[in-house]
Amino acid sequence: MLPLQRMHLNVFEPRYRSLVRTSLAGGRRFGMVGFNPVGGYHQNGVEVLMEDCVQTPDGRFQVQIVGTRAFRIVEAQQQPEGYIHATVSWIDPEGGCQEGDVAAAESLLPGLEEWQELVRKERPRHLESVLQELGPMPPLEQPGKMAMWVAALLNPLPPLGVAPELRAPVLAADSVAARLAVVKNGLEASLVHLRQMAKSPLRKCLLLLTSVPPPVTMVIVVALACMVSATSPADVQRTLNT
Secondary structure, three states, rough: OOOOEEEEEEEEHHHHHHHHHHOOOOOOEEEEEEEEOOOOOOEEEEEEEEEEEEEEEOOEEEEEEEEEEEEEEEEEOOOOHHHHEEEEEOOOOOOOOOOOOHHHHHOOOHHHHHHHHHHHOHHHHHHHHHHHOOOOOOOOOOOOHHHHHHHHOOOOOOOOOOOOOHHHHHHHHOHHHHHHHHHHHHHHHHHHHHHHHHHHHHHHHHHHHHOOOOOHHHHHHHHHHHHHOOOOHHHHHHHHOO
C-alpha cells in the first residue's frame, strides 16, 4: 500500500474487527505495513483513511481505504486484542531532497510515457482506472512525491503483474535520491518485460481477440476449432511429409 492507493478490505478476523471499531471511534485511520519475507513485518508503512465502512449481519466489516501518508515505526507493542499498536514518525516525501533530484525525476518521463503506451495496449481500462484513482502526477519540483506516485502506478491495486515489487523499498528509502533510484530500476525492468510481451506472436493474437466484441470472438474461436477438428491425422502426416 502506498499513498493515494485504494483497497477494499473484507475484515473478518476478530483482532482486525476490533481494530476497525477502535479506528471508527478515533478518526477512522490506522496504519498498514507489509510482511517481511524473512519474518515479522516491515518497519515502514502507510497510514490509511477509511472512506467507507459497512458492517454485515455476521459481524464482518466491508471497508474501503485510501493511503494518506508514509511512516516509520519507532516502537511497537502487541495489544491484548491481537493487533499491534505503534508509535511512528511521519516520513516527509521531500525530506533530504538534494540538488539533482529534480533532474533525476525528469529523466523518468520518457520511460514513463513509453510504459503507459505499452500498458494501454494490454490493459487500457485498467490503466485509465489507476490513473483516475491516483490523480495527476506531482510536479517535478516535488521529486519525492513523484517517486511515490510512479511506484503506485507501476504497482497498482489490483496488480497488473508487469513490474517488480517496489512498495517496500520505496517506503524504506532514506532519501529522495534513493527513492528515485528504486523507481528508475523498477521502471526499466518493467519496460524490458513489456517490450518482450509486445513482440510475442501469441500476445498479439490475444490482443486481437480482446479488441473485438465477444460474439465476434466466439465466432473466430469456433471457426478455428472447426478447422482443427476437420483436419484428420492422415492430413497432418501428409503435411509433415511435404
